[in-house]
Amino acid sequence: MEAMHRVLERNRLWYGVALMIERVSPVYRAFTWAEHLVKAKLFGCRMCGQCALPATAYACPMTCPKQLRNGPCGGVGMDGSCEVYPGMRCVWLMAYERAEAAGRIPDMRRLQRPIDQRKLGQSSWVNYWLDRDDDLWTDDFLRDPAPPLLPAVSETHATETPKAPRPLVTV
Amino acid sequence: MRGRFAVTAELGPPRGASLAPLRRKAKLLHDWVDAANVTDGQSAVVRMASWAGCLVAMQEGLEPVMQLQCRDRNRIALQADLLGASAAGIPNVLLLTGDHPRFGDQPDAKPVFDMDSIQLVWAARTMRDQHRLLSGREMKQPPSWLIGAVENPFAPPQRFRAERLGKKVAAGAQFVQTQFIFDVPIFAKWMEQVRDLGLDGKCWILAGVGPVKSLRALEHMRREVPGMYVPDSVFARLNGVPSERVPAEGIALCAEVIQQVKEIPGVAGVHVMAFGWEDAIPEILERAGLGKRQVAGKP
Numbered sequence: 138m139e140a141m142h143r144v145l146e147r148n149r150l151w152y153g154v155a156l157m158i159e160r161v162s163p164v165y166r167a168f169t170w171a172e173h174l175v176k177a178k179l180f181g182c183r184m185c186g187q188c189a190l191p192a193t194a195y196a197c198p199m200t201c202p203k204q205l206r207n208g209p210c211g212g213v214g215m216d217g218s219c220e221v222y223p224g225m226r227c228v229w230l231m232a233y234e235r236a237e238a239a240g241r242i243p244d245m246r247r248l249q250r251p252i253d254q255r256k257l258g259q260s261s262w263v264n265y266w267l268d269r270d271d272d273l274w275t276d277d278f279l280r281d282p283a284p285p286l287l288p289a290v291s292e293t294h295a296t297e298t299p300k301a302p303r304p305l306v307t308v
Numbered sequence: 309m310r311g312r313f314a315v316t317a318e319l320g321p322p323r324g325a326s327l328a329p330l331r332r333k334a335k336l337l338h339d340w341v342d343a344a345n346v347t348d349g350q351s352a353v354v355r356m357a358s359w360a361g362c363l364v365a366m367q368e369g370l371e372p373v374m375q376l377q378c379r380d381r382n383r384i385a386l387q388a389d390l391l392g393a394s395a396a397g398i399p400n401v402l403l404l405t406g407d408h409p410r411f412g413d414q415p416d417a418k419p420v421f422d423m424d425s426i427q428l429v430w431a432a433r434t435m436r437d438q439h440r441l442l443s444g445r446e447m448k449q450p451p452s453w454l455i456g457a458v459e460n461p462f463a464p465p466q467r468f469r470a471e472r473l474g475k476k477v478a479a480g481a482q483f484v485q486t487q488f489i490f491d492v493p494i495f496a497k498w499m500e501q502v503r504d505l506g507l508d509g510k511c512w513i514l515a516g517v518g519p520v521k522s523l524r525a526l527e528h529m530r531r532e533v534p535g536m537y538v539p540d541s542v543f544a545r546l547n548g549v550p551s552e553r554v555p556a557e558g559i560a561l562c563a564e565v566i567q568q569v570k571e572i573p574g575v576a577g578v579h580v581m582a583f584g585w586e587d588a589i590p591e592i593l594e595r596a597g598l599g600k601r602q603v604a605g606k607p
Contacts, residue, residue, distance in 0.1 A: 203379075203405055203419070207426035207475060209468075210405050211460030211487055212534030220534035221408040233465045246471055248479055251383060251427045251442075278478035279505075286430045286479075287444055 138195050147266045155266035169260040176261075181228075186256030186264055192244045192274050194235035200228050206249035209233070243277040248284055250274065313570060314577025315598055316373065316485065316514055317341045317589055319365070321356035327364045330356075333586045334368035339600045340590050341370070342577070345402055345485075348375035351533075352412025359389065362398045373456060374398045377406030382422035383431070387441055390432055394451030402456040402485065403428040407534060426479050429457050433480025455480050460487040461498035462537035470501035473511070483512040485579040488529070491539050492568045499572050508574030515569040518581040519588050520546060520558035559588055563595035570596075 145151070158168050169184075176182030180190060183199035189206060190197060198206055202221040208229030212220030219225045236245050250273060256264065264270060275284035317337055322329045330346075337344055346361035362372035374393050376386065393401055405425040409417045423431065432455050434440055439450040457476040461469050473484060489495045495515065502508055520526045523546055530538040542561070549557045562580075569575050578598075582588050593599070 202408055203424070204421045205405065205424045207424050209463070209465070209472075210425075210535075211458065211463050212407075213463040213465075215462075215464065215537060217464050221410055227464070230464055233468050245468065246475065248426060248430065248475055251423045251431075254422065278475055282478055283480075284478065285438070286427075286434045287438070287440060287442070 142191060145262065147268065151266040152268070155263045158260070159263055159267070165260065165263070168263070169258075172260050172262055184258050184261070185252060186259035186261050187252050187270055187273055188261040188265060189249060189273065192247055192249070193229075193232040194239055194241055194244065196228050196232035196235060198228060198232070198249075205229065206252065243279075246277040246279060247274040248278060250286065250288075313598065314343075314512065314514060315341045315580065315593060315601065316577065317344045317580045317582070317586070319344050319346050319361060319586065320350065320583060321346055321358065321361040323353070323355055325356065327360070330361050330364045331368060334365045334370040336586060337589060338368055338370040340593055341580070342601055343371040343373050343400060345373040345375055345579075348377050348404075348406075349380060349412075350375075350407065352379065352407045352409045352414070352417075354412075354414070359393060359396065359398065362393070363396060366397065371400070372398055373400040373402050375402045375404065376428070377404045378421050378423050378425065378428055379406030379408065379419055382420055383442055386423065386428060387431065387435065390435060390453075391451050394453055398453065400454045400456060400483075401432065402458065403432060403481075404458055411532070411534070425457060426475055429455055429476055429481050430479035437480075454482050456483040456485065457481040458485050458487070460535045461489075461495050462487065462491065463535050466494070466498070467501075470498055470505055470507070473502060473507055474505050477507050477511045481511055483514060483576075485514045486516040487535050487537075488516050488518055488581065489565055489569065490542050491537060492565060494537075495569065496572050499574050503574045508576075512576035513574060514577045514579040515566075515572075515575050516579045516581060517562050517565050517569070518583075519555070519562040519585060519592055521555050521585055521588075522558075523547065523551075523554060555588075559592055559595065562592050566592070566596035566598070 158164050173184055180195060180197045181200045182197055185199045198208060201208055203210060209227050213227045213230055217226050217230050219227050233245055236242050272288035275281055319330060319333050344365060346358045346365060348358040349355060358374045362374045365372040376389055403425055409415050409419050431442055435451055439447050441447060459469060459473045526538060526546060529536045546554050546557055566578050580589055
């Protein structure tokens with residue numbers, strides 16, 4: 138997982154690739170479809186378009202029925218089961234256990250900002266490579282005890298007028 | 309709530325449009341508690357809105373805590389409700405993620421969960437202290453309230469629960485009410501970790517307690533209420549008395565838990581939850597050695 142992340146880590150090359158992918162609609166659709174194939178198989182990915190996996194030890198929080206980006210909630214069963222779907226193990230419990238095993242507990246102490254609901258179905262890789270994921274989460278709260286929710290106050294979400302809904306991969 | 313052991317309680321609004329039941333409960337409790345939560349769609353069933361209940365509480369001289377959860381509303385509505393609460397003079401808000409619709413009598417409803425509790429606390433702090441809405445827009449009249457959250461020391465992973473409280477405090481939580489405590493040692497362990505993180509100095513921690521009225525109620529708590537940890541010892545104790553004595557035993561147990569948590573350093577008060585049994589609260593508090601509140605300015 139770490140190796141894969143290193144290969145795909147954003148840089149100027151991937152930035153260029155992402156620009157090209159996004160420019161051509163059928164290419165974007167094909168790429169997104171392929172991304173979904175890979176990520177759904179490996180992580181149960183829900184194509185939220187703004188990937189939290191690097192900060193959750195690769196346990197997808199969008200599979201949480203309450204869509205918690207700062208889980209787990211207080212309802213986890215004593216046996217680790219989800220309060221909403223008792224047959225399912227709590228994904229945030231899995232995230233925590235994996236983080237603990239990998240020495241990544243500080244990641245669990247990051248505050249995750251609310252997602253942009255418009256990005257559902259988009260390619261999270263393209264968004265990541267194009268530096269759109271910069272403000273998804275904060276530093277470990279032990280190092281940054283009062284982080285701001287609004288990263289750059291001058292940038293408001295309302296400035297982006299969509300031309301048409303992005304080609305979506307529905308999950 | 310400032311400088312001495314605090315007591316808060318919970319009021320469930322009625323499942324109809326009359327204010328009378330809440331008014332009665334508010335009158336009953338206003339001498340005994342510092343503030344009372346008016347719950348918000350608890351267990352995903354329709355009850356009168358929390359804000360309406362809060363207004364009634366204020367009319368009866370009871371300081372309210374408006375509960376606001378993320379199940380039913382998106383970020384636009386949540387901010388709107390926070391503004392309304394402040395404008396109406398509601399002094400405290402308790403911000404939670406909320407129970408999923410599957411727990412209630414309308415499981416066909418759409419769960420919203422546009423934000424989670426930590427983001428909502430964070431949003432509230434941003435509105436109040438940075439005077440900004442989440443769109444970035446600056447408010448000339450920013451809201452003002454005390455911001456509260458909840459935490460459950462018992463739900464897995466227990467070793468993360470103090471740090472999760474830390475996240476809420478970093479987001480802006482100034483007081484926290486915990487889930488029901490039956491197992492005091494586990495709660496004490498959590499408090500130790502909370503103190504190690506220095507959170508008791510930044511946040512008032514109110515220990516959640518409550519009386520058990522019957523064995524059936526206890527069974528319901530264990531099975532149906534998310535996040536409740538009921539140890540076998542409690543079952544054993546309530547099983548050990550004749551059925552007509554169970555309510556009295558439940559009250560005694562609750563009073564004992566209060567006395568025990570009161571001794572734990574860092575605990576700022578208790579939050580008493582007596583669903584449908586608010587009448588028991590004065591007795592519980594008396595048995596726990598917490599008399600009527602003498603608050604300056606209250607009638």
